[in-house]
Structure formats: structure tokens, C-alpha cells
Amino acid sequence: MIDRNDPYFWADLLDTILKGAGETFYTVGVSLLLTVLFGLAAGVLLVTTEAHGLLARPFGSRALGVVVNRVLDVVVNIGRSIPFIILMILLIPFTRLLVGSFIGPTAAIVPLAIAGIPFFARLVEIGIREVPKGLIEAAQSLGATRWTILTKVLVAEAVPALALGLSTTVVGLIGYSAMVGAVGGGGLGDVAFRYGYQRYSPEYMFAVVILLILLVQLFQSLGNFAARRLSHR
Amino acid sequence: MISVSRVVKSYGSGTAQVRALDDVTMTVKKGEIFGVVGQSGAGKSTLIRTINSLEQPDSGTVHVGGRDMTKLAGRDLRQARHDIGMIFQHFNLLSGRTVRANVELSLEITGAGRAQRRSRALEILELVDLHGKADAYPAQLSGGQKQRVGIARALASSPSVLLSDEATSALDPDTTRQILDLIRQLSKDLGLTVLLITHEMDVVKRICDSAAVMSQGRILEQGSVEKLLTTEKSLLGQALFPLGDIPPTSNAVVEITFTGVATDRPVIAQLARQHGIDVGILGAAVETIHGRQTGRTRLELPGDERAVSGAVADLRSQGLYVEVIK
Numbered sequence: 001m002i003d004r005n006d007p008y009f010w011a012d013l014l015d016t017i018l019k020g021a022g023e024t025f026y027t028v029g030v031s032l033l034l035t036v037l038f039g040l041a042a043g044v045l046l047v048t049t050e051a052h053g054l055l056a057r058p059f060g061s062r063a064l065g066v067v068v069n070r071v072l073d074v075v076v077n078i079g080r081s082i083p084f085i086i087l088m089i090l091l092i093p094f095t096r097l098l099v100g101s102f103i104g105p106t107a108a109i110v111p112l113a114i115a116g117i118p119f120f121a122r123l124v125e126i127g128i129r130e131v132p133k134g135l136i137e138a139a140q141s142l143g144a145t146r147w148t149i150l151t152k153v154l155v156a157e158a159v160p161a162l163a164l165g166l167s168t169t170v171v172g173l174i175g176y177s178a179m180v181g182a183v184g185g186g187g188l189g190d191v192a193f194r195y196g197y198q199r200y201s202p203e204y205m206f207a208v209v210i211l212l213i214l215l216v217q218l219f220q221s222l223g224n225f226a227a228r229r230l231s232h233r
Numbered sequence: 234m235i236s237v238s239r240v241v242k243s244y245g246s247g248t249a250q251v252r253a254l255d256d257v258t259m260t261v262k263k264g265e266i267f268g269v270v271g272q273s274g275a276g277k278s279t280l281i282r283t284i285n286s287l288e289q290p291d292s293g294t295v296h297v298g299g300r301d302m303t304k305l306a307g308r309d310l311r312q313a314r315h316d317i318g319m320i321f322q323h324f325n326l327l328s329g330r331t332v333r334a335n336v337e338l339s340l341e342i343t344g345a346g347r348a349q350r351r352s353r354a355l356e357i358l359e360l361v362d363l364h365g366k367a368d369a370y371p372a373q374l375s376g377g378q379k380q381r382v383g384i385a386r387a388l389a390s391s392p393s394v395l396l397s398d399e400a401t402s403a404l405d406p407d408t409t410r411q412i413l414d415l416i417r418q419l420s421k422d423l424g425l426t427v428l429l430i431t432h433e434m435d436v437v438k439r440i441c442d443s444a445a446v447m448s449q450g451r452i453l454e455q456g457s458v459e460k461l462l463t464t465e466k467s468l469l470g471q472a473l474f475p476l477g478d479i480p481p482t483s484n485a486v487v488e489i490t491f492t493g494v495a496t497d498r499p500v501i502a503q504l505a506r507q508h509g510i511d512v513g514i515l516g517a518a519v520e521t522i523h524g525r526q527t528g529r530t531r532l533e534l535p536g537d538e539r540a541v542s543g544a545v546a547d548l549r550s551q552g553l554y555v556e557v558i559k
């Protein structure tokens with residue numbers, strides 16, 4: 001139990017919380033980057049490799065399109081169906097192989113990204129699917145390449161939906177990061193677990209909880225705001 | 234300019250197979266406005282989409298300006314499409330781009346530089362009378378304005394052919410007229426060849442030089458509008474001048490088609506005077522086709538066969554188109 005009457009109690013608390021928050025930002029930030037990169041690609045491919053999709057025949061081969069589509073679908077479904085706490089444990093050997101350890105903020109990136117990618121991919125898929133087919137045809141009639149259609153039509157028109165998906169994903173990742181933190185991934189989850197739970201300090205626990213609530217609010221509002229500003233429908 | 238030859242296109246297979254295009258042959262001359270009319274499901278969209286190869290026919294050829302579109306792929310196909318603009322029923326504008334940026338997309342695709350894109354976009358927006366809306370988003374525009382953007386986007390790369398897939402079908406009658414007049418004007422000013430498809434007769438009446446009537450994947454008749462109107466049993470003629478069913482009568486029934494000056498001639502009075510026939514009027518319809526008053530009157534001609542055939546011959550000798558119905 002921490003001594004609340006220690007003159008340095010609040011300064012220590014602030015220090016610890018800030019350090020935890022910094023680690024959380026780092027972990028969530030990097031895993032978010034990976035999530036956006038791979039999730040966007042996976043989401044776009046999920047829609048476009050369907051029959052009659054823009055990439056139904058990558059390199060002229062429908063078979064390849066089918067394989068990419070099926071494999072992605074299965075992988076994303078698996079990723080989405082494993083509870084995060086189990087995924088985290090399952091990934092320990094892989095994480096160790098990749099980062100050398102499964103403890104610490106950098107190691108925490110691995111399970112976070114792997115949980116985030118399929119989550120975001122489904123949201124991207126929904127957003128891309130909502131882009132009217134007619135827009136693709138219009139661009140084709142202008143002589144656009146598939147890449148142009150992908151970037152300037154499909155992704156560009158889905159941007160408001162993607163912004164909402166992004167904020168939902170950030171919120172999810174913050175939640176997961178607390179879970180990884182509790183088992184050695186550092187960050188706010190680690191603070192809550194070690195100080196709040198193991199050394200029973202309600203102040204630490206509350207501080208973490210309030211900070212998490214604020215972060216979630218912030219990112220969700222940011223996403224909503226961005227989606228509204230970016231949508232001209 | 235556009236020549237479609239023996240094109241067949243089916244969808245589905247087995248018993249569910251639909252022949253959307255069933256041996257279609259069609260020619261659109263340079264600089265003319267050609268309308269394809271037909272009911273929903275006739276195969277019109279499929280036909281127009283084979284012209285810019287959005288749809289590949291099962292067999293047959295499609296030539297546009299000398300290029301066989303069915304043989305093109307990749308870069309060559311994209312290049313050919315720069316020369317064929319297309320507009321759509323639902324406009325298909327990018328909601329996230331301003332009017333100007335929508336037009337510029339066309340120029341981004343053809344690889345024009347930034348400054349050139351900007352000036353060309355503004356120039357073409359001026360041409361469609363939308364210069365004041367360059368920075369608006371499509372959602373802020375009326376249907377007619379959206380279609381003007383569609384037209385500007387289609388024409389930005391200076392194509393020689395414009396394809397229109399029911400471009401006025403989502404618009405009210407007034408706006409439809411404005412858009413049709415704009416297309417006619419642009420076609421004249423830019424020497425555009427226009428192929429448009431529609432289920433509305435009004436469109437053909439207002440702007441088409443030539444037309445084809447389509448049903449169940451087949452072209453039933455085609456030719457210049459004027460010629461079709463003076464062709465026996467022309468479906469286009471019947472559709473443009475709906476005179477209804479022929480009432481039961483033992484007398485001869487004829488239909489006279491008037492164009493231009495002939496409208497003014499006192500034909501009926503003359504028949505009574507010169508041939509002693511007591512003419513009965515069974516129906517009449519007058520339409521403005523291409524800005525010219527054109528009408529069709531269905532007359533009942535009592536009297537013996539000789540009197541009737543004499544009267545018909547007389548009318549024909551005056552340059553009137555007369556069709557003996559019974």
C-alpha cells in the first residue's frame with residue numbers, strides 16, 4: 001500500500017501516470033499505424049477481389065482473385081473471433097520471435113496490431129462497399145487506371161466512413177492496450193494493475209480510469225467531427 | 234463514327250440466360266445525334282456500354298472512329314476512352330470533390346498539368362453555364378446542375394463522341410428540355426457525335442437526327458427520324474403520334490403525316506371539294522420534332538375504292554406521306 005501522506009505522493013502519481021500514458025501513446029500509435037496500413041489494404045482487397053470487383057482478376061487471373069478474397073476473409077474472421085486476451089497469449093512465441101521479448105511497450109504492439117488489422121479491415125470493407133458502383137463506371141469511362149479508381153474514387157469517397165472507423169479502432173486499441181499493460185505491456189494498464197490493484201491505491205486507479213475515459217471521448221469526438229467535416233453528401 | 238456490327242451479348246447461363254443484345258447492327262454518323270429508344274430491359278444500357286467497352290460482347294464488333302473497341306485492352310483501351318465521354322442517369326459525381334475537382338478528375342486521368350487542368354475545367358464549366366458553382370459540392374446542386382457537371386466532366390478531355398445513358402430520366406420535364414438543348418448546342422458547336430439511349434419519346438422528338446427502336450435485345454428499326462416517320466408501320470411513328478385503336482368501320486382509313494409547310498395546307502377541305510369525299514377525322518396529333526411542326530391525322534374516307542385511291546394518289550403527289558391503314 002502506498003502512503004498517501006507521503007509529501008511526494010501526488011508528484012509520484014503524476015509522474016507514473018504520465019509515463020504510463022506516454023507508453024500507451026507509443027504502443028497504440030505504432031499499432032495504429034500498422035493497423036491502418038494493413039487494415040486498409042485488406043479491407044479494400046476484400047471488396048475489390050469479389051466477382052465483378054475492380055480487382056476480380058489481379059494479373060489477369062480470376063483464380064488469384066478468388067484465393068486472395070477467400071484467404072483474407074477467413075484470416076479476418078479468425079482474427080475477429082479470438083478473444084483478445086487469448087490472442088495475446090497465443091501470440092507470445094511470435095512476439096518473442098519478432099521483438100525478442102514479450103514484455104514491454106514494444107512487445108505490446110504485436111498483439112495490438114494483429115487484433116486491430118482485422119477489426120479495421122471490416123470497417124474499411126463496409127465503407128468501401130458503400131461507394132456507389134456508378135462512380136467506378138464513370139471513372140472507367142474516363143479511361144482511369146485501376147489504381148486511380150482505387151485511390152481517387154473508392155478510398156477517397158470512403159474517407160468519411162474511414163475516419164469514423166479509425167476513431168472506433170483507436171478506442172478499441174486503447175482498451176486492448178490496457179489489457180496488454182496488465183500482463184506486462186506497460187502503459188496505463190500496467191499502472192492500474194500494479195499501483196491500483198496490487199498496491200491498492202484508489203487514487204492511481206481513478207486517475208487511470210479518468211484518463212482512459214477522456215482519451216476515448218477525445219478520439220471518438222475527433223472521429224465524428226472529422227467524418228462530418230469530410231462528408232459532403 | 235460508331236459502327237456496331239452483329240453484336241451478341243448474353244447474361245447468365247442455361248435456362249436463366251438473357252440475350253441482352255441479339256445480333257445488333259447499327260451505324261451512327263459523324264456529328265449526328267442518334268437516339269436508341271426502347272422499354273426498360275430492352276438492352277439499351279448494355280448496347281451503349283459496349284461502345285466504350287464497359288461491357289464486352291460475346292461476338293460481333295464495335296468500331297468507334299476506326300478503332301475496334303472489342304480488340305482493345307489496357308493502355309490502348311484507356312486511350313480510346315479519353316475520346317468517348319459518357320454521362321449517366323444518376324450523374325455519378327464524386328461527392329467528396331467540388332464541381333471543379335470533379336471536372337478535373339477527367340484531366341487528371343488524361344495526365345494534364347495542374348494549371349492546364351484548372352483553366353480547362355473553368356472553361357468547360359463556362360460552356361455548360363456553371364461557372365458560378367465551381368467551388369460547390371455536388372450535394373449542393375439541383376439535378377439539372379449535377380448533370381451539367383456530368384457533361385462538363387465527360388467533355389473536359391475534348392472527346393469526339395458523347396454517350397448518354399438515360400441522362401435526363403431522373404430530371405423533371407423543364408430541366409430535361411434544358412439539358413437536351415445543351416447537348417444539342419454542344420454537339421453543334423463541338424462537332425460531337427452523340428449516342429443517347431432513353432425510354433422517353435420526348436428525347437427523340439427534341440434532339441435526335443436519327444433513331445433506333447429496340448426491344449428484347451433487337452433493333453427493330455433505325456434510320457433518320459424524318460425517314461422513320463415516313464416509313465410504313467414505323468414503330469417510332471406510332472409511338473410519336475399515338476392515335477389509338479382504329480374504330481370499326483367499313484370505310485377506308487388513311488393516315489397523313491405532315492411536316493413543315495405542308496401542315497398549313499387545307500387538305501381536308503380540298504379532299505371534299507375536289508374528290509367529293511366526306512372526310513371523317515378519327516384522330517390527330519401534332520408534335521414539334523426538331524423544332525418543326527409535324528403532325529399525323531387519321532382520316533376515314535367513305536366512298537368507292539376508285540375515289541379513295543384517286544384521293545390518296547393526289548395527296549401523295551402533293552408530297553404528303555400517306556399510309557393506307559385499311
Ligand SMILES: Nc1ncnc2c1ncn2[C@@H]1O[C@H](COP(=O)(O)OP(=O)(O)O)[C@@H](O)[C@H]1O
Nearest residue numbers: 244245251253272273274275276277278279280
Ligand atoms: N450485369 C448483368 N447481369 C445479368 N443480367 C443483366 C446484366 N445487365 C443487364 N442484364 C439484363 O439484360 C437485359 C437488358 O438490360 P439493360 O441493357 O440494362 O436494358 P435497358 O437499359 O434497356 O433497360 C435485361 O433483361 C437485364 O436484366
Ligand SMILES: [Mg+2]
Nearest residue numbers: 277278279399
Ligand atoms: Mg438502362
